[in-house]
Amino acid sequence: MIEEKGYALQIEGLNVWIRGKHIIKGVGLEVPKRRILAVMGPSGSGKSTLLRAINRLIDLIPESRVEGKVLVYGTDVYREDPYRVRRLMGMVFQTPNPFPNMSIYENVAIGPKLNRLVKNKEELDELVKWALEKAMLWDEVKDRLDDPPHRLSGGQQQRLCLARALALKPKLLLLDEPTGNVDPVNAVKIEEALRSLLRDLEITIVLVTHTPHQAVRISDYIAFIYMGELVEFGLTDAIALNPKHELTVKFLRGEV
Amino acid sequence: MIPKVDRGFFLSLLPFAAIIFALFALLAYVLAHESWPALERFGISLFTENVWRPSERGVEFVKYGLLAPLYGTLVTSLIAAAIALPLSVSTVFFMEEMAPHRIRELFSSVIDLMAGLPTIIYGLWGLEVMIPLLRGWVMSPLHEHLGFLPLFACDPLSGASFLAAGLLLAVMIIPFMHGVIKEAYRQVPRTYKEAALSLGATRYEYFRIMVSLIRPAVIAAVLLGLGRAASETVAVALVVGNAFNISPCLFAPGYTISSLIANQFTEASFFPLMENVMFAGSLVLLALGMLFSGIGVVMMRRVRELYGR
Amino acid sequence: MDAREIKEKIFLAVVVILSLAAVLPVFHVFLSVIWNGLGVIMKAGPRFLLDVPPAPNAGLGGIAPSLAGTLLLAVLSSLLGIPLSLFAAVFAVEFPDNPLAKGVRVLSKALLEIPSVVVGMLVYAILVVPMGRFSMLAGALALAIMMIPYVTTYVEQALEGVPFTYREAGFALGLSRPKVVFDIMVGIARRGILTGMLIGFAKVLGETAPLLFTLGRDRYNIPLGPLDYGDSISLLIFDYAQTPYANMHQVAWGAALVLTLMFLAVFLISRRFTEEVFL
Numbered sequence: 001m002i003e004e005k006g007y008a009l010q011i012e013g014l015n016v017w018i019r020g021k022h023i024i025k026g027v028g029l030e031v032p033k034r035r036i037l038a039v040m041g042p043s044g045s046g047k048s049t050l051l052r053a054i055n056r057l058i059d060l061i062p063e064s065r066v067e068g069k070v071l072v073y074g075t076d077v078y079r080e081d082p083y084r085v086r087r088l089m090g091m092v093f094q095t096p097n098p099f100p101n102m103s104i105y106e107n108v109a110i111g112p113k114l115n116r117l118v119k120n121k122e123e124l125d126e127l128v129k130w131a132l133e134k135a136m137l138w139d140e141v142k143d144r145l146d147d148p149p150h151r152l153s154g155g156q157q158q159r160l161c162l163a164r165a166l167a168l169k170p171k172l173l174l175l176d177e178p179t180g181n182v183d184p185v186n187a188v189k190i191e192e193a194l195r196s197l198l199r200d201l202e203i204t205i206v207l208v209t210h211t212p213h214q215a216v217r218i219s220d221y222i223a224f225i226y227m228g229e230l231v232e233f234g235l236t237d238a239i240a241l242n243p244k245h246e247l248t249v250k251f252l253r254g255e256v
Numbered sequence: 257m258i259p260k261v262d263r264g265f266f267l268s269l270l271p272f273a274a275i276i277f278a279l280f281a282l283l284a285y286v287l288a289h290e291s292w293p294a295l296e297r298f299g300i301s302l303f304t305e306n307v308w309r310p311s312e313r314g315v316e317f318v319k320y321g322l323l324a325p326l327y328g329t330l331v332t333s334l335i336a337a338a339i340a341l342p343l344s345v346s347t348v349f350f351m352e353e354m355a356p357h358r359i360r361e362l363f364s365s366v367i368d369l370m371a372g373l374p375t376i377i378y379g380l381w382g383l384e385v386m387i388p389l390l391r392g393w394v395m396s397p398l399h400e401h402l403g404f405l406p407l408f409a410c411d412p413l414s415g416a417s418f419l420a421a422g423l424l425l426a427v428m429i430i431p432f433m434h435g436v437i438k439e440a441y442r443q444v445p446r447t448y449k450e451a452a453l454s455l456g457a458t459r460y461e462y463f464r465i466m467v468s469l470i471r472p473a474v475i476a477a478v479l480l481g482l483g484r485a486a487s488e489t490v491a492v493a494l495v496v497g498n499a500f501n502i503s504p505c506l507f508a509p510g511y512t513i514s515s516l517i518a519n520q521f522t523e524a525s526f527f528p529l530m531e532n533v534m535f536a537g538s539l540v541l542l543a544l545g546m547l548f549s550g551i552g553v554v555m556m557r558r559v560r561e562l563y564g565r
Numbered sequence: 566m567d568a569r570e571i572k573e574k575i576f577l578a579v580v581v582i583l584s585l586a587a588v589l590p591v592f593h594v595f596l597s598v599i600w601n602g603l604g605v606i607m608k609a610g611p612r613f614l615l616d617v618p619p620a621p622n623a624g625l626g627g628i629a630p631s632l633a634g635t636l637l638l639a640v641l642s643s644l645l646g647i648p649l650s651l652f653a654a655v656f657a658v659e660f661p662d663n664p665l666a667k668g669v670r671v672l673s674k675a676l677l678e679i680p681s682v683v684v685g686m687l688v689y690a691i692l693v694v695p696m697g698r699f700s701m702l703a704g705a706l707a708l709a710i711m712m713i714p715y716v717t718t719y720v721e722q723a724l725e726g727v728p729f730t731y732r733e734a735g736f737a738l739g740l741s742r743p744k745v746v747f748d749i750m751v752g753i754a755r756r757g758i759l760t761g762m763l764i765g766f767a768k769v770l771g772e773t774a775p776l777l778f779t780l781g782r783d784r785y786n787i788p789l790g791p792l793d794y795g796d797s798i799s800l801l802i803f804d805y806a807q808t809p810y811a812n813m814h815q816v817a818w819g820a821a822l823v824l825t826l827m828f829l830a831v832f833l834i835s836r837r838f839t840e841e842v843f844l
Contacts, residue, residue: 057733059259062662082261087739097730101752111738114748161734168738258663265742266660272652273669279687279710280672283679286690346583354580363588365836370591372764374771374828376799380806380821381594384601384814427590434587458569460576487680489774490803514682514774521686521778538683549678 006074008033008172008204009054014068016046016053018061023049025228026068031221033073034198036205038219038236040212042256046228047208048094051174054206055089056082073171087115090165091174095181096157098149098164105145107160108132111168127167134201135163136193155186162193173197175207179214191218212252216240224248226256291536294320294529302536308500310527320533324500326540328418328510332496333485335422335506336429337478343426344433344477348441349463371431379491382424383416387495390423391415395507410505416497419506421515424495425485432484433477440473440556441466443563472562476555483548487541489514513537595825602822605815613819617785618801621810628820633787634780634795635770635824638704641791642769646709647762650716655746657717658724673717676710681774684710689778699781702791707775712765719761723754756838763835771828773799798824 009031016024023046031037039047052058054070059082070077077085098107108128118124132138137159149157158178179187197203209215215222222239224232232248243249250256258266305321351360395412402408452465497509498519517534524530606613609625616627657670688707693699727750735745781794788795798820805817
């Protein structure tokens with residue numbers, strides 16, 4: 001593996017309030033480039049909110065307030081135009097949400113097309129193919145690119161959403177429990193796809209999950225969040241073998 | 257506060273919003289400005305007297321009082337609401353509780369059709385089909401046998417009358433009242449329905465419980481229906497008879513505010529103050545409509561609050 | 566059977582009878598229009614759609630200028646009313662906490678409470694009088710005002726019905742807000758939006774009162790521009806039903822059939838769109 005200099009993601013003193021409720025409490029962490037960070041914690045602990053604070057989807061939530069600093073590849077997310085910042089990142093959501101009114105092809109093409117990243121149809125075709133390959137979906141859909149996405153299985157839809165995000169060639173990929181609503185076979189495929197992404201591309205991944213197994217299996221770093229606080233953060237091996245905090249121990253055992 | 261990044265989007269949509277605000281501003285200005293001369297000249301008598309004396313000779317020769325059209329508006333709308341209420345309550349109960357699925361779908365399509373059918377079609381039917389039937393089968397027999405009652409005392413000349421207008425309006429506002437009552441009926445939580453039925457109520461008793469549960473909505477339906485009926489124009493203009501007439505007799509021809517405007521506004525500019533009088537009339541119409549729908553909306557909100565959502 | 570049960574039976578019978586009584590008139594309306602209208606159109610032949618109306622007691626002629634007027638008005642008013650309604654609805658949905666947007670939401674519905682004849686008087690005062698002439702434009706403006714509450718209601722509902730996750734997905738792709746709204750949300754909500762447009766269209770197709778003082782009732786010339794005088798089928802029916810001439814009443818019935826068929830066509834098309842979007 002090539003060692004890259006500098007951090008892909010740096011978070012400092014991040015606090016988030018939604019309707020007066022303190023959801024994220026002083027979180028800080030740093031992830032080097034081309035690594036996978038798994039954010040784990042029980043449901044309702046603020047994992048999804050943390051993810052949305054990174055790409056500023058939090059702006060869509062009324063009465064939300066953010067304090068602190070988020071740097072993505074050196075770009076200060078809260079000092080830049082949110083729309084430009086989001087283009088650095090891709091996101092895959094908990095429930096597969098391909099746009100129901102567009103074909104499989106269009107779902108992948110929409111991002112590059114609307115952001116004017118391609119010059120012509122050939123380039124777009126190639127990009128769509130590339131993204132679907134990276135999402136390990138190409139072989140399954142190459143003959144039916146014009147089908148609506150609801151003809152795909154849930155797991156395939158989720159990989160389509162991955163391809164949709166990858167088509168913008170993001171440097172940071174955010175995944176919000178991407179395998180939570182997917183059958184085990186597809187879950188494995190998605191994990192495989194993520195690993196191969198990391199091998200082949202200049203990309204860093206933040207994966208939110210509530211299953212400790214997945215976190216341990218796939219990640220380089222683990223952040224354990226509980227009730228909005230960062231309980232423990234470090235290299236996966238270190239945390240899996242020798243968790244420092246009692247809560248982390250309990251969570252890894254499945255007791256929280 | 258609009259975030260800075262969205263301000264451009266906000267500002268580019270703002271003109272369309274401004275047009276809608278401007279429409280209301282213009283409406284208020286036009287109505288006030290145009291009706292003021294009539295209000296200033298005739299004062300309250302514009303609404304308390306029944307006179308229609310246009311003259312081309314000059315302002316000092318004209319005299320107008322809108323009492324007859326006001327009376328006609330009130331009478332025809334009340335007849336319409338009185339007839340439409342039991343019918344629309346029945347259709348709601350029938351569709352929600354009695355009809356099998358297919359019939360219910362059919363009924364609902366028909367009611368949608370009724371709501372959308374151009375009003376001029378109702379008007380033509382009312383004039384050419386309903387009135388002759390009504391005159392032959394209802395008005396004349398009633399007049400002959402019960403002519404001693406003031407309601408039926410007058411001879412149904414052409415048949416165009418308060419009754420004809422009220423009846424036609426009833427048909428036209430049924431889908432509307434049906435919609436209001438249905439919306440409320442569906443909001444009554446299942447548990448109430450089950451509770452009522454588990455008491456061993458017959459369907460008649462169940463119906464009475466349900467109606468009492470949505471009483472504000474029934475009142476709302478009546479008020480909104482009255483507003484609708486009062487503002488209906490061309491269909492009424494064809495069947496009401498168009499005469500300045502205040503009579504307790506249902507078979508007498510009359511006028512409503514809107515049918516008066518439909519009939520005479522085009523020529524009104526030839527006569528001093530006539531346009532202004534009609535704008536004053538429309539002001540009353542609008543005020544009544546706003547009042548009724550305002551109360552209606554409050555009533556519906558009460559139902560919504562009662563049953564959540 | 567005890568008294569309670571008898572009461573129930575009577576009640577149920579009354580409900581059925583009243584329900585039938587509520588819908589039977591509209592069947593009678595349809596049958597009358599078909600019966601009378603078909604007779605007239607059979608007699609007049611296809612020229613009914615191509616000729617100008619007859620003189621009193623001189624045959625049937627046709628309703629070509631009024632038909633053209635109705636169609637042109639529907640198009641013209643849609644051109645004015647639909648974009649306005651669409652953007653106003655987007656404004657109301659996108660900035661739900663803004664007082665201006667709240668105002669738009671309330672006012673666009675409140676238009677429904679303005680009697681249609683008053684809309685006609687308003688346009689007469691703000692457009693016809695200043696321009697010194699009736700026109701298709703004035704008629705179209707009045708109809709556009711009539712269609713706003715319907716279209717905005719449907720568009721708002723359709724946009725609000727789009728699950729939040731698609732919105733997030735759009736923003737996550739780095740799309741600007743207008744692109745999220747117009748390229749993603751509108752696409753997903755397209756059926757609801759289309760239904761709203763069709764319902765607005767159907768609504769103005771048959772309107773009469775807003776046109777009484779705006780259009781000029783020139784039923785002998787096909788309007789060629791927005792500033793020409795024009796006519797509509799509905800106005801023709803209104804006027805001819807009040808004449809003392811038998812042939813004009815017949816023309817009115819023929820016209821009523823044409824108008825009813827046009828309305829039914831739009832109604833049926835809009836019905837096809839009312840099923841939910843597949844998500």
